[in-house]
Amino acid sequence: MSTTILGLPPAGIDPYRVGRMGGGRSEPPRRHETGPAPKRIVVGYGFWIFLLSDIVMFSTFFAAHAVLRGAFAGGPTGRDLFNIPNVAVETALLLASSFACGLAAVAMETRNMLWTQVMLLLTGLLGLGFLLIEVNEFATLVAHGAGPDRSGFLSSFFALVGCHGLHVTAGLLWLGTMMAQIFVKGFAPRVYRRMLCFNLFWHALDIIWVAIFTFVYLYGVAA
Amino acid sequence: MEQGRRRTLRIATAASVLLPLAGCGGVLDPKGPIGSANLQILYGSLAIMLAIVVPTLIGAVVIAWWFRASNPKARYLPNFVFSGQIEMIVWSIPIMVIILLGGVIWIGAHQLDPYQPLASSAKPTEVQVVSLDWKWLFIYPEQGIASVNEAVVPAGKPVHFSLTSASVMNAFFVPQLGSMIYTMNGMQTQLYLQADKPGDYDGRSTMFSGDGFAGMNFTLRAVSDSDFANWVNSTKQNGPSLDRAGYETLERQSENVRPFTYREIDPALFHAIIMQLVPPGPGPSDGSAPAVRSTSEK
């Protein structure tokens, strides 16, 4: 180790004069270093992080389904159970609902109360339609003895699809609250930010549903 | 040759840390090829790490002590905050150790994989193991007998264990012979062990399995070939028969079970357990109350 490594300073140096490498050199703030971000950014960012964690949770259920997709335990398989046209209608409803949600966001940008509410209502009705078909599907399966307690395969199916269904239900509750809030409070910044988050949430559920449709239903029938 | 000597030296260093305990049994006192090989890898890895850990520990303590604020002789270097060369060294030392150790891990994990048959001219003795709540069932498919909480095997020959569980997970472990392996319901794991010399070796479950776990011990008795033949013959003379009904009785929870044997077995039983053709262990007999604490005396 040479002396340059240790950089021996004169003895008795004042510790307050030295800093880290570069000797505590001063620099003007760089871009992105201009202090706390505005609230809209912070809220949106935080919600994105939350959505990521939600997607991790879904991927756990996806993983469980991938492991258990062959665990029929002598029971029915996906080919026996899944009604693809039915699920296609479900998918169409949910995608249309997302589209309506996007339109609501556009209407909100122009501060148009009527169209915002109409589009949100449409979003909710389409979402409700999706949910009703799903509940009907579950009820039919259970009635035919293909409930989640029949096999590992059905357990993972019900848990994954049910978890998505619970998210949609929570989304509908949120949507109702949101509509009431917009109605009472107008487009206050706070309400605006929440709408932003709701949009993110609703579209994320769409993406997850597309994955479910592909990997659970289509693969399930093909397998 | 030189390398071999250095290796011996390294292992001796590591062993000297642990050797005082070797007389105490357990994994430091192996009595079979697997246990010895495992232990050698343990010593080898320990030696590799001690070579770097000991100087680091000494350095840490010495530096921390020398540079105490009250020591006037220590030089104060407040702007000694970065050095590319030191960073280079502190990254490369652990990396080199891990590369070395990675080699040990790779070779060890493959050579000592429990599924790996032992190199031996003798044909392995087949033993099927079922962990139950809370005892061990050993089935000898070739001999058509079975025993509970005591396994008898010929010494000096490999034993091939096929293992499963009747209910919850357990792990099969004979410390002095080496590797352990899980037993799981609906699945079969395998393990090859060998006891070099006749003797009684303690075995137990190492995976917590419920209230009776602490009493889930067995003895692995390694005996000479002739003694093994005698034991098989005498076992066939008496004791109950292990059919499906007998198995379902055995499956019920019991603790601290004394060893006993079965004179005959249902040869398809082990397969039926793995394929889940017999129901799994029933668990506590009474709904919500704690497990019935009965001690089998058979």
Next chain:
Amino acid sequence: MLGKLTWAAIPFDQPIPLLAGAIVFAALLAVIVWIIVKGHLPYLWNEWITSVDHKRIGVMYVLLALVMLVRGFIDAIMMRSQQAFAFHSQGYLPAEHFDQIFSAHGTIMIFFAAMPLVIGMMNFAVPLQLGVRDVAFPTLNSTSFWLTATGALLVNLSLVIGEFAKTGWLPYPPLSELTYSPGVGVDYYIWALQISGVGTLLTGVNFVTTILKIRAPGMGYLRMPVFCWTALASSLLIVAAFPVLTATLAMVALDRYLGFHFFTDTGGGNMMMFMNLIWAWGHPEVYILVLPAFGVFSEVISTFSGKPLFGYRSMVIATMAICIVSFTVWLHHFFTMGAGGDVNAVFGISTSIIAVPTGVKMYNWIFTMYGGRVRYATPMLWSVGFIVTFIIGGMTGVLLAVPPADFMLHNSLFLVAHFHNVIIGGVLFAGFAGLTYWFPKAFGFRLDETWGKRAFWFSISGFYIVFIPLYVVGLMGMTRRMQHYDVAEWRPWILIAAFGIIVMFCGMVCQITQLVVSIRMRHELRDETGDAWDGRSLEWSTSSPPPAFNYAVLPDVRGEEPYWQIKGRAIETQQLPDEPDYRAIEMPRNSPVGFITAVFCTFTGFALIWHIWWLVIVGLVAAYVTFVVFAWRNVEEFEIPAAEVAAIDRERRLARQAWLDARAQVSEPA
């Protein structure tokens, strides 16, 4: 009406838990009565329970952690003493009781002692170090805390109502399935962890957002103190790992409540999936705990060596490397499952790779001390104790990562000794170091050094007396979780370990004494300037305790160690920077929403455990209503007028100026 709940749930026939529960209950009741009688309730409600101030929430987290630490330690004493007695006998704890104790010990120590300790320190220090006024979502932060407290409450409730899990700290199926664990123990475990897990997840979201989006002007990523980096890494791990825990426990719950077949013996369930999933969370969890601990040591060692942290960038790279690699090692928790040579080798190697960045950190800490003027105050003692202890624990950890060695040591007391070696030596020592380090910042007075040092020496020597013997008996083949044993060779070591825990107990008594003594001597120990340890990062630039708004004006960061620069400039010029232009500050209003939500979640959790379905619905609806009411409020913030800000900050400046003058007088004659 009450589901499965009957009088039989209260263990009248078991004096130990009943007595313990009664004592705790009486103590709680006495505290509550005292608070009400003395008229402290409004203060407590307004200033603490409904507070959304990150410093207060941090303090409450640490308090919760310390209380739970004592509870978990009592479990540890019972386990060690049971094994000391239970040679060729049943000891004094029957199996069904002993099994609950070790399960509760692990659960409480990890989830309700270590986690709150780490999160509490993050809460307290991160916004201060970043030079900002609060976290991104203050009310959410309060909710996180109260949800964690709910979990702790449920676990402790199991002591007197029903039973706790008898399945270990991770409920491995099929043992945790309804067939083999028909009682409510596992349900207590599931719901306590689900509720507190949501709290932890929200903390993670909150801190990722805070650290990435809310920093003082000029506080670039490479100017953040290492503690903030480790907090970021830990929060990222929380966001990525905790949802896996939530999903996995949800699967266990579905198995138990609705007859699903995720992990059952029957119906095609797969218990190996549980192990993979739980450790996909479980191993990152280890680093969630230990990374912020590394951060604390980085701060402490640098401060008390009077030097900047050596190799700052290396430290940052090492932290993030650990953060990523920690997701690729989970299988080393079950090498003995028979996965085959290739799989075991890959995971063994990836595990040992983590030793590289960890080793780099060790060397950088050592080189931080090199050339320093190391002041051995209590936090520094804990740090040096940590370096020594953690190197040993790390070494035994890498040893366990070698599959053939693990084949013999898995589930042995060697393993138990290893992870206590790293968790006590890492996380707990960091907790005590951080506690003594930041205590003056939080309360305005130091902790007593004499008792702090006594606590250190008792704790560390007790630690070695307990765990070296456990390493030894592990090598002798002793398995963990044994309620009794009959191997004579183990006995002496177990007795030594039992003696060690008495020494550790003395350490705990010293810690408590330290707290009491310091509170009584708080005037002598007062920290006038706000810079109790000659600190280097921003939190030491504000007063102790800091005002609600932390900084009257957000600091303008112009380099690494900004406070060190400010301090240096002030000493050089013999004067403080010019008085800034004080403006009014908007701060988030207090909110009871976190507390109320948590109360309803407690009801819901309790109802789920005992199958009281109507209460489940009531709890959920009430929590939702609370949420809507909160969303409906119009005024979220209140304003602190400029004059008040100015008055508070001028007081701080006076103290600083006095310190400057005093320093000049001391140095002039020299």
